[in-house]
Amino acid sequence: MSRAPRVTKPASGFWHDAYPELGRGPVSLKDSTCPEFYEKEKEHVFRKNWLYVARVEQLPGPGSYLTRELEVLGTSVLLVRDRDDTIRAFHNICPHRGNKLVWQDDPFQETTGSAPLLYCRFHGWRYNLDGSLIKPTRADLLLDFEPESCSVPAIQCEVWEGFVFINLDPGNTTSVSDFLGEFARGLDGYPFEGPHQVYRFRAELQCNWKIFMDGFAESYHGPYLHANSFGALTEVAKMDAANPYTDALAYQIDGPHRMFSFYGEPSQQTPFSRPIECLTESSPAGPWDKSGAERPMPEGLNPTRAEKYGFDSFQFFPNFVLIFSSSGFTTHAHWPTGPHSHVVEVEMFFRPPTSYKQRIGQELTVAFLNDIVLEDASPLEGMQAMLNSGALDEFHLNDEEILVRHLHKTVQDAVAAGEAQAGAKT
Numbered sequence: 001m002s003r004a005p006r007v008t009k010p011a012s013g014f015w016h017d018a019y020p021e022l023g024r025g026p027v028s029l030k031d032s033t034c035p036e037f038y039e040k041e042k043e044h045v046f047r048k049n050w051l052y053v054a055r056v057e058q059l060p061g062p063g064s065y066l067t068r069e070l071e072v073l074g075t076s077v078l079l080v081r082d083r084d085d086t087i088r089a090f091h092n093i094c095p096h097r098g099n100k101l102v103w104q105d106d107p108f109q110e111t112t113g114s115a116p117l118l119y120c121r122f123h124g125w126r127y128n129l130d131g132s133l134i135k136p137t138r139a140d141l142l143l144d145f146e147p148e149s150c151s152v153p154a155i156q157c158e159v160w161e162g163f164v165f166i167n168l169d170p171g172n173t174t175s176v177s178d179f180l181g182e183f184a185r186g187l188d189g190y191p192f193e194g195p196h197q198v199y200r201f202r203a204e205l206q207c208n209w210k211i212f213m214d215g216f217a218e219s220y221h222g223p224y225l226h227a228n229s230f231g232a233l234t235e236v237a238k239m240d241a242a243n244p245y246t247d248a249l250a251y252q253i254d255g256p257h258r259m260f261s262f263y264g265e266p267s268q269q270t271p272f273s274r275p276i277e278c279l280t281e282s283s284p285a286g287p288w289d290k291s292g293a294e295r296p297m298p299e300g301l302n303p304t305r306a307e308k309y310g311f312d313s314f315q316f317f318p319n320f321v322l323i324f325s326s327s328g329f330t331t332h333a334h335w336p337t338g339p340h341s342h343v344v345e346v347e348m349f350f351r352p353p354t355s356y357k358q359r360i361g362q363e364l365t366v367a368f369l370n371d372i373v374l375e376d377a378s379p380l381e382g383m384q385a386m387l388n389s390g391a392l393d394e395f396h397l398n399d400e401e402i403l404v405r406h407l408h409k410t411v412q413d414a415v416a417a418g419e420a421q422a423g424a425k426t
């Protein structure tokens, strides 16, 4: 795979001229409304690609486990750290008679913990942390039984930079780092390893997962939807012309993945900094933490090497967003629960604070980011209801919305290719 080109805006002034394969016209919105499309999307997008499900720090030692209840995959996933430190994934099912293997009070609630082995509460069978059967109970009753054919069903699982990924496609032969492509290679050297100060939250929204991801694929909406949070942007936007605060520094595309690079002030004090942020040296992009500035910046961050650089946002196909700012990184994972609903999980990773000021700065950042994400979410349920009305067939996208175009095209192409392949087999 060749290095994704470092894209600067074409001389024409339009990003679309750098990516002519995406087209320029209206984009069908049926992929965000149609229940039949959703069924195909589950099969050809979510069950065939690497999916981020946990950080390694959530499985701290041998025997650590956690479960993920992922409606879009039609299964519960069990992640376990084995005695040799390998992180493994399984369908959360006992191969004796199919009992759900690991859960606490409610079989549909995710759980976490640590155990020396996997134990099924139905008939007491025990399994090693690699899924193999240790011992059935009442082995004297078993007929024609081969213990080696009775293991907890495994799922492909790999770790990239501490991010645990699974792939439900038994035919998959691509490693997760190859799947993540040149963008991942461009992040080599980034200090992903813990310990981190982590803030997590999740929300369920009555809208298709893609229309929320779209909101993080452009910042054109900033002066309008975020007028409360970023008043200065709104003042500039009144000129209704090129906006240095919201027009991306770069848009890059690598296969099914996309990223954009975004403005910031070197001092980290922006035109929209509030007094409390200046006091605590924090911002919605994170504390003004200069530790680590001595490290060389990975090649893939700030790809235009802009002096006024703020953050980079990567969207790894299909549903994993990784955002880098001055002092940490944030992830978003978008999990469909239906054609018109999904769960978004947000995680913010900062360096452990070493002073009260830093801790307060982090808490302020989290509060501001939560406000901003809520602003991003605010139009979506009404928007989905109106998309469902059938009054429109297409989105009309501008040049700063090129990554929105790319997400929808990539999903639509994956579904079309999957359907064609399925048709060829029948």
Ligand code: FES
Residues within 6 Å of the ligand: 094, 095, 096, 097, 098, 099, 120, 121, 122, 123, 124, 125
């Ligand atoms: S179903 Fe698990 S031991 Fe019987």
Ligand SMILES: [Fe+2]
Residues within 6 Å of the ligand: 215, 221, 222, 226, 372, 376
């Ligand atoms: Fe936004």
